[in-house]
Amino acid sequence: MELDSALEFTDSLVFAHTGKHLSDLQRAVFRASWPLKNQSYDKIAEMYGYSPNYIKQDTGPKLWKLLSEVLGEKVSKTNFKSAIERRSQSNLATASQPSQLLDQAVQTPVALRRDPANLRQDWGEAVDVSVFYGRTEESIQLQEWIVKDTCRLVAVLGIGGIGKTALSMKLAQQLQDQFDRVIWRSLRDAPEIADLLADLLQFLSQSEQTDLPEDTASRVLRLIQELRSTRCLVILDNAESVLRSGDCVGQYQPGYEGYGELFHHLGVDLHQSCVILTSREKPKEIALLEGESLPVRSLQLKGLTVADGQAICKLKGTLTGSAEEWQRLVERYDGNPLALKIVSTTIQELFDSDISEFLHQGTVVFDDLGELLDQQFNRLSELEQTILYWLAIKREPTSLQGLNDSIVAPVSKRELLEAVKSLGRDR
Numbered sequence: 001m002e003l004d005s006a007l008e009f010t011d012s013l014v015f016a017h018t019g020k021h022l023s024d025l026q027r028a029v030f031r032a033s034w035p036l037k038n039q040s041y042d043k044i045a046e047m048y049g050y051s052p053n054y055i056k057q058d059t060g061p062k063l064w065k066l067l068s069e070v071l072g073e074k075v076s077k078t079n080f081k082s083a084i085e086r087r088s089q090s091n092l093a094t095a096s097q098p099s100q101l102l103d104q105a106v107q108t109p110v111a112l113r114r115d116p117a118n119l120r121q122d123w124g125e126a127v128d129v130s131v132f133y134g135r136t137e138e139s140i141q142l143q144e145w146i147v148k149d150t151c152r153l154v155a156v157l158g159i160g161g162i163g164k165t166a167l168s169m170k171l172a173q174q175l176q177d178q179f180d181r182v183i184w185r186s187l188r189d190a191p192e193i194a195d196l197l198a199d200l201l202q203f204l205s206q207s208e209q210t211d212l213p214e215d216t217a218s219r220v221l222r223l224i225q226e227l228r229s230t231r232c233l234v235i236l237d238n239a240e241s242v243l244r245s246g247d248c249v250g251q252y253q254p255g256y257e258g259y260g261e262l263f264h265h266l267g268v269d270l271h272q273s274c275v276i277l278t279s280r281e282k283p284k285e286i287a288l289l290e291g292e293s294l295p296v297r298s299l300q301l302k303g304l305t306v307a308d309g310q311a312i313c314k315l316k317g318t319l320t321g322s323a324e325e326w327q328r329l330v331e332r333y334d335g336n337p338l339a340l341k342i343v344s345t346t347i348q349e350l351f352d353s354d355i356s357e358f359l360h361q362g363t364v365v366f367d368d369l370g371e372l373l374d375q376q377f378n379r380l381s382e383l384e385q386t387i388l389y390w391l392a393i394k395r396e397p398t399s400l401q402g403l404n405d406s407i408v409a410p411v412s413k414r415e416l417l418e419a420v421k422s423l424g425r426d427r
Contacts, residue, residue, distance in 0.1 A: 049311020161338025303335020321355030
């Protein structure tokens, strides 16, 4: 049995058993452990930028335990190929018996039996994620929300450069076979809501949509009808572009209020599809509609782990440093993938790839990093910026009254409370 076919066969069994696909790291361990390769755990850890202990004590044992449950026999790193081949032969024999074949089809999740002839995809300006590190837990969480909990609207949130676009793209690739339609659209250039709706409707309905209504409300209703009749995955990237900078979180630019109407209906109206938003801040409709047991959810992305951050840095070239220095470097930039790529280039070009020399300089923000932070900071209202200034000056926890006493310009308690609440919301 060839490696690729064995991996896909095993992944389908795992999904049928658990409702989840193998993670990227599990697939990597599977491939590296295949008899013709038979890499050691230490080598696998080095190849994919993880600590050896994590692969030896966590990922590996959990993978073989999972495959043991799925295959119905004891599986280990040394015998999993034979166990998979036995299961494959058993399935072929079973499939030759019509009654048992029907039983097998009934037990297989509908998501695995979508008609390939009915699948349509439009990836638009989607990014290349052929090289992707980390986010295993986040990916599992999102897949559970979308597949198991059938969430209708999911927001992936985080500061610029944290990896929202890459994660949502990787997620869409992993889930694409479970939807009849997949469409990716970037909102970076802030398209008019009428244009976006026309674009989505034309793709999802497979028609020119020459009779589209003029008003936004009617177009939104027609979109919901499409999402009800066909299972669709819609990804809207860079949603912060239609939100207003310099104001409290989640407010729309003038003329873009129709997006709020769209997001509201996507969350409250019954349909069988899922829309994923990526944004630097949370639209107010998400904040109002989300809940742990509701069909609207949001995930705030944090920084990468030290191991994943180290792997990201190595993409730019070899850097030298001790384990402690690597940890300091990744933590200094809060595990932000874009920031780590930028700083890795600087260390190579100006510090002869020596992490220690760079850390001794003490400089944290420079060049493109400053621009990245400015973009985030400039989205805040004037009062929010003032609050951050005073928190930075105080450098210790303070009360609302303490903040109010510090701010020179007169501010009402209501305004202060709203600004602090806005800062505490996901951006």
